[in-house]
Amino acid sequence: MHIPLVKDKENVMKRSDGRADEQLREVQFDVGFAPNAEGSVLISMGNTRVLCTASVEEGTPRWMQSEEKDGGWITAEYAMLPRSTGSRVRRERNGISGRSQEIQRLIGRSLRAAVNLELIGPRTITIDCDVIQADGGTRTASITGGYIALMLALGPELKSAAIPRSAIRQPVAAISAGVVQGRPVLDLCYEEDVAAEVDANFVCNGAGEIVEVQGTAEGETMTKADFDKLFAYAATGIEQLIEMQHSVLKREGISLS
Amino acid sequence: MHIPLVKDKENVMKRSDGRADEQLREVQFDVGFAPNAEGSVLISMGNTRVLCTASVEEGTPRWMQSEEKDGGWITAEYAMLPRSTGSRVRRERNGISGRSQEIQRLIGRSLRAAVNLELIGPRTITIDCDVIQADGGTRTASITGGYIALMLALGPELKSAAIPRSAIRQPVAAISAGVVQGRPVLDLCYEEDVAAEVDANFVCNGAGEIVEVQGTAEGETMTKADFDKLFAYAATGIEQLIEMQHSVLKREGISLS
């Protein structure tokens, strides 16, 4: 059953944390949080905090070798620390869950769109996203932070011209949007996420093009018009995130534009 | 890098199987293929064939009981037979793959949107989707066929009024669409799927509303305009599929409208 969007914004209650509907939570980047990694950042979006590291290893995965593919590969892993959440979650020690698999596959695909894999040489870059604190939007924070870790790891190679500047296509960032109590909002916190009728994640690049989009309306549905509204909010949010990525990387001496 | 859509349709080559861009493959429903199941259908969409069965079990999963949730549950499992594909694929005997997990979670979420779970009583319905032959679009065929198996299984309960008619919300069907060589097309076969720059799956209901949407542009991107075009194709395709579902179920004595 489709729940019609609320039209008259004046009469609706504010969001639980007082944000405007199309407003991002406060974003912070703590660069170099894991000094052993080639690139690392602790990204905070409100109370969601994810440690993103990029590890560069020589060589490519076996499947690329057997398919005789040139270039390199980017892959991702995602996990939640047991007390990232309000009640303790079990470690995935006897096989990874379906949810974690889905998320890490999404992160990997999204970040591969940022780079021309054929130009980075026979390297495998693993983006590890470990959720320190979870308050909604951990997968999109992983992508936005993962992009920074990736660029930090590639920085020295770009400076030394071991990898050509043309290997970097476009910045990539991601954000969630959803319909909560009939009202489209951007960057849902956990409380909103649980209550949402519709939940969507958008991954876009610096040109405003779509890299990935996933929308689900568990038990409900949404009209195309709802979806378009969510996309509009997300496009603006991602534009802001990409500007922040740009500043952070510039501060670290990596200028990609 | 965004590849602009081809504008002048006259000059482009036809699709490999001669279909128009917005044309579905031939669809067939072989009802009752697995007579032991409460509901079953072998759906064919071109050379893609999936056996969908619905199994009704009394009782609900443990997590529903511990959360003291009323009503019932619908879940799905998905697997490919080893020779559904051109070269043999291994059985997933030591843990399910990330791909299979993603697909079966999508099938489950999609079919739960067809039903008001609170009204079906303490039952668990499992939709098993086993791919006999794979030629692209196995997950969307699983959803379209799974809906029929589900309704066949619920049919006797609806007739006897053990489950109220209002428990059925809307029919649900699904289709893929993508951009192949810069050109949006509907219902991709495997050959097109492999070559596609953009690949999307749409799940809609009988009212044309979105249940699920997933779009990915591995290594590429798409504009919002591309995406809207794909959605338009998909909406028309799903409308046709829902009509066919309607006919098949009517033939089996199940009229839901």
Added chain:
Amino acid sequence: MHIPLVKDKENVMKRSDGRADEQLREVQFDVGFAPNAEGSVLISMGNTRVLCTASVEEGTPRWMQSEEKDGGWITAEYAMLPRSTGSRVRRERNGISGRSQEIQRLIGRSLRAAVNLELIGPRTITIDCDVIQADGGTRTASITGGYIALMLALGPELKSAAIPRSAIRQPVAAISAGVVQGRPVLDLCYEEDVAAEVDANFVCNGAGEIVEVQGTAEGETMTKADFDKLFAYAATGIEQLIEMQHSVLKREGISLS
């Protein structure tokens, strides 16, 4: 405790499906059911239906290489679809069950007896037997159908003389027999199988010789005379099955005698 065989056939009830004691169920072969496989057949024996496919891969298993064995290898896998049975059975996704292992090892050994492995070159042929519908005798149907899938897969190689005709030894087929309510019968359906005091499976070749025999009397015993009677029934049944295999293969242009 041994239950003596019923002597006076006149006075006993007919079998549940009206068959004579030594009578096979209706047998059908749907050749090419899985067109992607090198060889495939959907075998039906009454309500038991098994999809048998043969996959030919270049190269031999690692253990053959490390033992420096010449020739090729034939192996088998067996699984039941979740709704092949009256109530849903779980997929074996976290390790294969003892029962499935036993059955697929039996299928593999039986079919290796049909071929001189040293003459088929460094190839591995996998026979996949997936039970679509189970009504007793799935393992013997798998062997009988698996032989056809195997020969269909080898057919082109035999025609092109890539594999010599002498690589094919003898046709192989299998059937069950058992003692039900003190009375020996051939080709047990599920209802009979559950009630049987003694359950045996026979695999024989075209010369009437034994390839494999397995007899079990869970909780009961049988005399050697019982066993001999079961063997006699099975020998006749297998003879008929081998004739049918012969016809099917001839129709497909494969003449082995």
Added chain:
Amino acid sequence: MHIPLVKDKENVMKRSDGRADEQLREVQFDVGFAPNAEGSVLISMGNTRVLCTASVEEGTPRWMQSEEKDGGWITAEYAMLPRSTGSRVRRERNGISGRSQEIQRLIGRSLRAAVNLELIGPRTITIDCDVIQADGGTRTASITGGYIALMLALGPELKSAAIPRSAIRQPVAAISAGVVQGRPVLDLCYEEDVAAEVDANFVCNGAGEIVEVQGTAEGETMTKADFDKLFAYAATGIEQLIEMQHSVLKREGISLS
């Protein structure tokens, strides 16, 4: 290809260890080898040594409870110590092998035939068979020794009449037989087993009736006449083993006849 049986015994070579064709290896029973078990015996048949223990636990397996079956249950586990063999075999620590599963299922079925499960009360008896030294025939030695361990464990209950004497049906023992270089022989050692064209295992009871029979002719076949000859040898061997079991148990104060 069937290899005809050697007719003229005079002209053939003796067996590697000098035994006559129908002669058992030397059998020994070291009762109480594992004093913590309710019943235990280290059985030696030539150089094959298996430690068989019987453990009695109150209660029945969950599946019996949910099927509301009365009585008790007997099950078995089988494993080889790493250096029971000439070259070290790996422990089965990440899932049991198909071979071990087959064997332990055979042991369990065979020993259940010795007892009327409905009369032993709600008990689960586990027969553990751990191969200390392997020289062929470990599964049949496990059954023959397992029967003794089982009776030793039930002994006190029989004496106290907690379990009625009628719960014990018949003694059960087992032996291998095979065709080696065209010649049927009893109780194959490893060297003969490896060279055998035909390998069969027979489980019989004290009345000479068949409990289980398994015959395989990997890569070869056998005639019914071969099989009958093997059965005849086995029947004599098992008769001797049952006499020995009788003596051993009598010595331990358990008289069952």
Added chain:
Amino acid sequence: MHIPLVKDKENVMKRSDGRADEQLREVQFDVGFAPNAEGSVLISMGNTRVLCTASVEEGTPRWMQSEEKDGGWITAEYAMLPRSTGSRVRRERNGISGRSQEIQRLIGRSLRAAVNLELIGPRTITIDCDVIQADGGTRTASITGGYIALMLALGPELKSAAIPRSAIRQPVAAISAGVVQGRPVLDLCYEEDVAAEVDANFVCNGAGEIVEVQGTAEGETMTKADFDKLFAYAATGIEQLIEMQHSVLKREGISLS
């Protein structure tokens, strides 16, 4: 072979980071780093950083219930983030490693000595130790930090007298010591750990008594005199750590003495 201890300290080189032999690295406690946990601290000992959280759950493990044990339980889990180390380590997703098991068992035993389990009521407290950065001594840092997380989690219960003050026995802390190039040193960094002939871990309480001691001389040996020297260093180090724990907890309003 025993390598004699260096006697003349004047002539030996300083430690790689300039510390005296019996000197701890700089210790820091970042309390509340994981705000969702009942207790949390990020402990740093030099470049080793471990996030320790304490989770309190109602109820006790199943084994305690079946043994009808009163009181509560404390257990621990330990893991390294992939880029805690110089080169990426794999996540333990398909079973935990022997090393991790040993460490988390040690942490659990050590912290259980700090508390009288019978007096904390039917609660299970899980101490999660996730290594953010590894530079030697991660297991001892986990114990020292884990004690703080544990007390923070118990703090409110102690204040409200839901748990009596007498449930807390003694503070517990831990430190490593070893023999490097013939010279006993305290609190080894990774570089020293790799080069050490002898490696020992000491867990002591506030009374200077031993809770756990583990000493290993992989490929080498140590005299009892060596061991006594290591113990003396460790005792002093642990005394300092327990003072720091005391200050940190006092600052958080938890005074236990």
Added chain:
Amino acid sequence: MHIPLVKDKENVMKRSDGRADEQLREVQFDVGFAPNAEGSVLISMGNTRVLCTASVEEGTPRWMQSEEKDGGWITAEYAMLPRSTGSRVRRERNGISGRSQEIQRLIGRSLRAAVNLELIGPRTITIDCDVIQADGGTRTASITGGYIALMLALGPELKSAAIPRSAIRQPVAAISAGVVQGRPVLDLCYEEDVAAEVDANFVCNGAGEIVEVQGTAEGETMTKADFDKLFAYAATGIEQLIEMQHSVLKREGISLS
């Protein structure tokens, strides 16, 4: 809480089996119990019996090859037979337990101290320790017996000078000691082990030097003085064990001093 040691020995009860505090249980070595192994011994320490075998394989583990380490490797595996204990313990078939891992890692490290790995050539020696009967001290019995199995396996190589005599460093043996009811005792049986406040295991070499030491005071603590007392007892016990090892090996023609 530290329980003070009992001072006045006269007034305390004797140990449950009448031994003096510093007295070993009766020790026996049954050499060659597993004749297929390169070296084997069934060691008995009182009612604890462990079958130790040594298997020599050519080549080194993959990790040694990739680290380009010279010489050979010694590793160990440990398991308990199901009825080594009073009530049946499960086989570790779905992953090894933390306890078994800890023990087999300890056995491996201890025995590697007996040999100069660089001098034994590219060989891997696996020490398998299978507990036939468990009455406390199975890990220390495994080390003491494992040393004999190891030397028996190396014996022929030493005689033929394929491995130089200098490859053997020192004999290694192990024993437990603990504080039971406030009283330090040597070589705890199971009954004492369960009741012990403090439990320690000592591994020493022929020169009385420490190879490994592990002391734990689950729920309690011990003073350094307690620990020194336990060490003194253990040192005497190990001296006796090493003398026995010497005699056994000499009897087998292996003289190492």
